[in-house]
Amino acid sequence: MQIYHLLEERFARISSIEDAIGILQWDTETMMPEGAADGRSDQLATLKGLAHELLTAPDTGELLAQADQDSGQLDDWQRANLREMRRIYLHGSAVPADLVEASSKAVSKAELVWREARQNGDFALLLPHLAQVLSFQRQIGQAKGEALGLSPYDALLDSYDPGLRQETIDPLFTELGAELPGLIQEAQERQKELPAIQPLNGPFPVDDQRRIGEQLMKAVGFDFNQGRLDVSLHPFCGGSTGDVRITTRYSEANFMSALMGVLHETGHALYEQGRPETWRRQPVGLARGMSLHESQSLLIEMQACRSREFVTYLAPLVRETFQGEGPAWSPENLHRILTRVEPGFIRVDADEITYPAHILVRYKLEKALIAGNLPIEDLPSAFNEEIKKLLGLTVPDDSLGCLQDIHWPGGAWGYFPTYTLGAMTAAQLFRAACQTDADILPGLAKGDFAPLRNWLRAKVHAKGSLMATDQLVAAATGQPLTAEVFRAHLRERYLTH
Numbered sequence: 001m002q003i004y005h006l007l008e009e010r011f012a013r014i015s016s017i018e019d020a021i022g023i024l025q026w027d028t029e030t031m032m033p034e035g036a037a038d039g040r041s042d043q044l045a046t047l048k049g050l051a052h053e054l055l056t057a058p059d060t061g062e063l064l065a066q067a068d069q070d071s072g073q074l075d076d077w078q079r080a081n082l083r084e085m086r087r088i089y090l091h092g093s094a095v096p097a098d099l100v101e102a103s104s105k106a107v108s109k110a111e112l113v114w115r116e117a118r119q120n121g122d123f124a125l126l127l128p129h130l131a132q133v134l135s136f137q138r139q140i141g142q143a144k145g146e147a148l149g150l151s152p153y154d155a156l157l158d159s160y161d162p163g164l165r166q167e168t169i170d171p172l173f174t175e176l177g178a179e180l181p182g183l184i185q186e187a188q189e190r191q192k193e194l195p196a197i198q199p200l201n202g203p204f205p206v207d208d209q210r211r212i213g214e215q216l217m218k219a220v221g222f223d224f225n226q227g228r229l230d231v232s233l234h235p236f237c238g239g240s241t242g243d244v245r246i247t248t249r250y251s252e253a254n255f256m257s258a259l260m261g262v263l264h265e266t267g268h269a270l271y272e273q274g275r276p277e278t279w280r281r282q283p284v285g286l287a288r289g290m291s292l293h294e295s296q297s298l299l300i301e302m303q304a305c306r307s308r309e310f311v312t313y314l315a316p317l318v319r320e321t322f323q324g325e326g327p328a329w330s331p332e333n334l335h336r337i338l339t340r341v342e343p344g345f346i347r348v349d350a351d352e353i354t355y356p357a358h359i360l361v362r363y364k365l366e367k368a369l370i371a372g373n374l375p376i377e378d379l380p381s382a383f384n385e386e387i388k389k390l391l392g393l394t395v396p397d398d399s400l401g402c403l404q405d406i407h408w409p410g411g412a413w414g415y416f417p418t419y420t421l422g423a424m425t426a427a428q429l430f431r432a433a434c435q436t437d438a439d440i441l442p443g444l445a446k447g448d449f450a451p452l453r454n455w456l457r458a459k460v461h462a463k464g465s466l467m468a469t470d471q472l473v474a475a476a477t478g479q480p481l482t483a484e485v486f487r488a489h490l491r492e493r494y495l496t497h
Contacts (some may be wrong), residue, residue: 001073003066007085008282010054010063015281017051019240026245029232034112041108045101052100055092064089077284080466084283091159094147095140103136103411110409115233121399123380130409131376134369137413141370153370156414161289161421163468169363169417172483176420177360179487180353180390187341187353187494197336198328204255212255212321213248213262216314220266220300221453222246223273234406235261235348237268237297241280244269255322256337257349260301267300268293270453274461285464290415292469294422295429296460302352302423303430303489304452309445311335341494343391345400353490354391356423361386362405362416370413424486425473429460431485432477 021044028040064086071079110129117126141152148155150165157164214229227244239245246265250258271287279285287293304310308331315331318324327333341351347358365382368374374382383402384395395401407415434440439451459476466472473481 001070003063003070004074004078004082007060007063007067007082010057010060011085011088011283012281014051014054015241017047017054019243021047021051022238022240023243023245026230026238026247028108028111029234029236029238030230030245030247037108037112041105044108045104048104049097049101052092052095052097055089056097060089061093077279077466081279081282081284084286084465087162088283090147091144094144096143099136099139099143103133103140106132106136107409107411110411111406114403114406114409118233118399118403121397121403123398123403126403126409127377130379133409133411134376134413137411138370138372141413153367153414156370157417158414160412160415161291161418161469163470164289164291164417164421166367169421172424173360173363173417173420175483176356177390180357180360183490183494184341184343184353184357184391187490190495191341194336197340198326198333200256200322200324200328200337202254203252204322206250206252208321209250209255209258212317213259215317216259216263217266217269219447220263220270220449221273222266222269226273227269229262235265237265237272239272244272255318259318260305260338261348263305264297264301267297270300270456271296271461274457276462276464279464284466288463288465288467288472289469290418291421291425292460292472294418295425296422296456298419298423299426299430299456303426304444304449306335306338306352307441307444308335309441310447311338312445313447339493343393345387345393345395346404352423353494356420357387357390359416359420361390362407366408366413366416421481424483425481427486427489428473428477428479428481429456431489433459 024040024044024047028037028044032040064082067082068086071082074082106129110126110133113126113129117123137156138152141156144150144155144159145152148158150158154165157166157169210229214224217229218224226242227239227246230245230247231249232247233249235246235248237244237246246262246269248258248261248265271293275287276285305314311334312331315329315334318334319329339351341353343354343357344350347355347362350358361383364386365374365379368382369376369379380398380402387393387395387401407413433452433455437451437455440455443449443451460472463472467475470480
């Protein structure tokens, strides 16, 4: 037990460093003046290097081995914690410290350049920096793959979602890709049979948007005593343990985009704020991978907050906030707006049916880039070709194409598949929750998220990383993850109602 407690102390220290990194990264995206970028890059690289040194100290492997021998004295949570320590150690020790720091500096620079490149649609400006980030990601994937017995891309996937492999993703995505074009067409044909959508005419003042966003965050269950809402170029959920920071971006011409972004990130925040209190500074207390994390954001945004029940609660709130008048502000019209199927260029604004197409494109391209089968300078044309193939759209410029996401310049390679796996998981969890508790849907119609939140707290949030993702989903829903529940949800919402 003494050895195990030494490991707990070490990982608690690593957690504190990572929390500091989280706040600095949040500040970088929201408030940092541009002139501070070089210093911030050094700060982040130094802290990541320190965390890596602490994790990969010469005796860490020995301590883990000794703790394994004495694991019979541990309870279930402690044994799971030891398992997660070992996994994190294997990932960390596979990558040399100088590569960790060099990659961190490259990412900091690329993210800064990406802001300007995206604004101006200038891929050439980002290209050398993105090429450097990609080079480091290949090296990291190779190093981790050799240590874990995985391909480089599978090793990167495992960093974001333990146990996730291409052999799991490929059949699900192949099936989905074959079905998507027909599903999109059917949904659009169905829409033509319904009354025309009445547009909501702005402008919609940002202060009003922020106020109603915070009101809905409170309704969902966000604890403002341990978090806050800010603005960034790309919406995200970050911060640190016990201090969850979420962001959105506003447009005075369209309040729905920011509002749904706030609700999406609030889903992430609920997960972070609901993690098991006793284990918050230990690996077992962390969220169980990004597929499950994305399921929580998509469950709130897509499953709950685009439901007919929730829209009956939302309609009078937005009508009063923006002083709207007429049939455009009716629950029926708002629901039509929130469930409109229309291929578009921007992933984060995509509807439920076209959204997976954006992920399929990115998944295909990042696999090819990591494998070296696609030259980085050919990314824009390859991206545009895939969007044309799946969504029938001609991308007019790179700001609406391969520059729209921060993930690749931000070093998040192997992350994109978790969005669509998260959507599948969200559909399955939400169905199970509603079947278990008859108060959930009536509650949404009154803005009462407590029944849904309590179910998620018990079945997902409070479990931390006690179980593997597939075990947690099966325990919560009664069956392993299947794409069929997601497809059934899409058919019911978009083809029958």
